[in-house]
Amino acid sequence: MLASMRKSRKKRNNSLEMELGAIILTAIVFLAAGIILFFMILYFPLSDFYKSASWESVPAEVTASKLAVKYDSGRRNNKVSYSIKIEYRYEFKGKICTGDRYDFFRSRNRYYTFGGLQMQQIVNHHPAGKKITCLVNPENPSESVISRELYYPALAFGIIPVTFLCIGISMVIYLILNLKRSKRK
Numbered sequence: 001m002l003a004s005m006r007k008s009r010k011k012r013n014n015s016l017e018m019e020l021g022a023i024i025l026t027a028i029v030f031l032a033a034g035i036i037l038f039f040m041i042l043y044f045p046l047s048d049f050y051k052s053a054s055w056e057s058v059p060a061e062v063t064a065s066k067l068a069v070k071y072d073s074g075r076r077n078n079k080v081s082y083s084i085k086i087e088y089r090y091e092f093k094g095k096i097c098t099g100d101r102y103d104f105f106r107s108r109n110r111y112y113t114f115g116g117l118q119m120q121q122i123v124n125h126h127p128a129g130k131k132i133t134c135l136v137n138p139e140n141p142s143e144s145v146i147s148r149e150l151y152y153p154a155l156a157f158g159i160i161p162v163t164f165l166c167i168g169i170s171m172v173i174y175l176i177l178n179l180k181r182s183k184r185k
Contacts, residue, residue: 020175027171034164042158045104052104052148055135060090060099062130067123070111081111082119086126090134092141099134099144105151115153
């Protein structure tokens with residue numbers, strides 16, 4: 001009888017250890033994905049946005065302008081993604097520089113499957129040869145941007161990393177509570 005109880009307890013402990021191991025692995029995956037996506041989707045663009053508040057405004061000239069279109073034919077449907085490609089030239093402290101960043105969200109190979117019409121209007125408003133104003137980082141004159149506008153649809157994607165982080169944190173809390181409970185027994 002005692003031997004069968006020990007076997008039963010050992011089986012339960014092994015089962016619990018396997019369950020906790022799976023939860024730990026899943027929590028790590030969710031936390032890592034959440035952190036990586038947080039930096040890619042929210043932190044880097046918003047950090048650049050806030051840093052650019054102190055950048056200097058200088059005249060510039062558009063040298064090229066187009067709406068970049070990327071086609072992705074997946075299994076179910078064909079997706080079309082868009083990005084703003086505006087190149088410009090400016091002079092900062094006697095040095096001629098070039099830039100290719102319209103804003104911190106919709107340029108530099110950041111493609112979106114939505115907002116194509118609005119992006120086309122922006123491109124149309126910035127034809128080659130147009131005189132514009134850009135913001136230049138005085139500490140790194142090769143870093144510039146045309147618009148400091150926040151692109152809220154891109155920020156809405158911030159819900160993705162927040163969701164991953166919440167799931168990962170919830171799993172960690174569950175593990176802690178479960179470990180405390182199993183130590184009491």
